[in-house]
Amino acid sequence: MPRIDPVEAMSGLLVLALGAFFYFGSMGYPMGTIGRMGPGFVPHWLGALSMFLGAVILLSSLRTNEPAPDLYWRPLVAVLASIGAFALLLPRIGLVGAALVTAAISILANREAGWRMLAITSAAIALICWVLFVLLLRLPIPAFWWDL
Amino acid sequence: MDIWANIASGFDVAFSSQNLMYCFLGVFLGTFFGALPGIGSLAAVSMLLPITFYLDPTTALVMLGGVYYGAEYGGSTSSILLNLPGTPSNAVTCLDGYPMTQQGRSGVALFATTIASFFGGTFGILMLYSLAPLIVQWALQFGPAEYFAIMVFGLVAAATVTQDAPAKGLAMVVAGMMLGTIGADLNTGIARFTFGYFELHEGISFIALAMGLFGVSEVILSIGHKIDKPFIQAVTFRSMIPRRDEVRRSGMPMLRGAGLGAFFGALPGTGPSIATFIGYAIEKRLSRHPEEFGKGAIEGIMSPESANNAAVQSAFIPTMTLGIPGSATMAVMMGALLIHGIQPGPQLMQENPDIFWGLAASFWIGNVMLLVLNIPLIGVWVRLLKIPYGILYPAVLCFICIGVYTVRTSAFDVVLVLLFGFAGFVLRLLRFELAPLLIGFILGPMVEENFKRAMLIYRGDFTEFLTRPISGSLLALTALLLVWTTWVILRDSRRKRPVDHPMGEADD
Known part of the structure; x- marks a missing residue:
């Protein structure tokens, strides 16, 4: 009974599903x-190719074995x-607020970071974004909700 | 056409005070972002792209080009000092660069890679000068069949050369091509796979795809690994002086690296990373002391760094002469040209030669700036690496979001970054290579368009592809590559473990 490599098996299934x-x-x-291909032609056959490759990867999962x-x-x-x-807040409260919240939430990923x-850090990043992108580079982004 | 007159006029363009200033700004910012681990040239160019919207096209490209090769220069710094590649194409440099740091010889490594980068870059620019005009003459006769064959060859090469799992590489290319079909069909205008989202009519934003797949997934995995306060030794000028035997051993690897890099860079699809892997493998095989590799052999950093920078420069060859981006970062640069209403390709060199020659000249000036800048500034870049990752990554995420939003003023694209960030994370856990996906996405629509056009001309007769000399031989090469790959897979399946990747596991 061959062992099945979970990584390769999942990879194969993913490619197969995407192709399908x-x-x-x-x-x-x-x-x-x-001679005169319609819009469905190319994605259809790319899908077929992808399903074939997915099957090949799935088959190869039968012989290798690595830890998940x-x-x-x-x-x-x-x-x-x-x-x-960020996507949600930028159009509603502007860049500074969005950057503040984005930075703050992402810092939660770091277990060692304190309050x-x-x-x-998030205040500093929001400030840097405002100065750099709005004041210096003058990118067309609303900085605050009153700029919207 | 007098080539010397062209080169001279190119330097005239490049030496204008505005272009010099933006060239400097580009290489400086590029080195800065490149030196930060986890931000590659692709992310650096994408983030800085919106700044160049208001410049004239030549200046915009001068600056973005500077960011591109500046980031590749700077990327070796964190490879050597932290064992963390600054950009994916500096990964190989970790193998022997970091052991040199552990032996207290980081100064020599940093100095040597700067020289190798300059040498490779110069070699790549010379290739650009000498090959581009020839290819343009040739390319004017290319029809859709030739374009199709070149791109298919590039895609298959990108997926199979140096890959552990060629089937997975090919699957990523095809996945990228399928994502590339999303949006309005060029011939009929019928919206494909847009799920009713009007924003998807123009297709998926390339920058959102690239930032999500590479930038965001990289951040997630880096936090997952560990957030360390790095220990970094001071680098003094005295510590940069290499031993005499190291100088002697550096010449040939640098030259071989430059040649390899220029070749793989010029092929559409295969970029700098592949050239660095192959360069390292060749040096290890040729060396009389292969056991020193991985323990601080100078050949192991000279060849990859030279290859990397040669490939970066020669990647401009297919972009400028054929309009086919040589690498993912080149696709962003091509996007920048298109935003300015300039279509790269053989006509560009004929109609706007000053853009091409001015750019080529500015590349060399930029490389000289990097050489002059980097040796005194190594200490500054080293200090930059002392910024803890815990502070760096929230800022990187904000910059990614702002960059993606600004390119199309679209919050929808930021949501795409989220989706592709998740996809990139899953794909990396499943040990897929992501670069082939991006290349497939970029070249896919061009492959489709040229395939359709060719089949229309030949009335559905596929044998035309095979009987035309250029497309026929390229497709034969592609078939050969596939047969060889299949043979390698079958051979390895008899052994227990797959062959060692030249990079191995980047253990930390």
Whole structure:
């Protein structure tokens, strides 16, 4: 009984699923002919190719075996949440507020950071962003909610 | 066309006070960002792209070019001092650069890589000077079949050369190409895979994809590993003087590295990283003392650094002559040109020769600036590395968000960064290489367009691709590469473990 490498098996399934998505998803668009291809043609066959590669990777998972990698839940959630906060806040309260909240949430990823470090660092970063991008570089970003 | 007159006029453009100033600004900021671990040239160029919107196109490219090769110069600093590659293409430099630091010889390593970088960069620029005009003459006769074949060859090479798992590399290329089909179809205008989001009509923002896949996933994994306060030794001028035998041993590796780098850089798809891996592997094989590699052999830093910088310069060859970006960072630069309404390709060299020659001249001036700047400033970059990562990464995340938002003034793109950050994290845990995905995404739409156009011209007869000499031989090479790769996979499957990657595990 061959052992199955979880990393390779997951990789194969992921590639297979992605291929299937484009293979079947493109069927809703006109395919055209080989001489006059429609919008569905190229994604359809790329999807087929991807499913084939997914199957190859899945097969190779039967022979290798490596330990499953660690997951980094805390940094993962905190970093993604901080980016989401930026997308949400920038159009509503402007750059300075968004940068402050983004920096603060992302610092939560660091287990060793205390509250004082969080407050000082995120305030400093918000200030740097404002001075650098709005005052010096004059990028067209609203700095505060009254600039919106 | 007199090449000397062109070179002279190029230096005229590059020596204008405005271009000199932005060239300096570019190399300075590039070295700064490159020296910070985790921010590569791609992130540095993307973050600084919005600044150049208000400059004229030549100046914008002069500055972004400076950021690009400046970051590659600076990237070796953190490889050598911290064992953390500043940019992905400096990863190989860790192997022998960090042991040199452990032996208290970081000064020599930093000095030597600066020289190697300058040498490689100069070599790459000479290639750019001599090859670009020839390729342009040739490229004017290229049809869609030739463009298609060049790009397919580049994509397959990017996925298979030096990869541990070629099937996974190819899967990433195809995934990138599939993501590239998202958006309005060029011929019919039909929206593909937009899920009703109007923002996706123009396709996924390349910068959002790159920042999410590389920048964000890198930050997540780095926090996950550990946040250390690095110990960094002081670097004095005296400590930079290499031993005599090291000078002697450096020449040939530097030359071989430059040649390799110029070759792989000029191929669309394969970038500096591949050149550095191969350069290292070749030096190890050629050396009479292969056991010294990994323990501070100077050849092990000279060849990769020279290759890296030669590849950075020669990556401009396909970009400027064919309009095919040679690497992911080049794609951002090409985006910058397109924003200014300039379409790179053979026509550009004919109609706006001053842009090309001015750029090429500014690259060399920038390399001289880096040489002059870096040796006295090494101490400053070293101090920069003392900033703890816990303070650095929240700022990096903010800069990424601001950069992505500004390019299209779109909060939607920031949400895409979030999604691709998650995707990049998962893919890296599953040990996928992400660079092929990005290359596939960039070249995918161009492959599709040229494929469709060629098939329209040849009325659906695929044999035309094979009978035309240039496209036929490139596709034959591609097939050969695939056969060879399959053979390697089958050979390795009989052994227990896959062959050692030249990089091994970057253990810390």
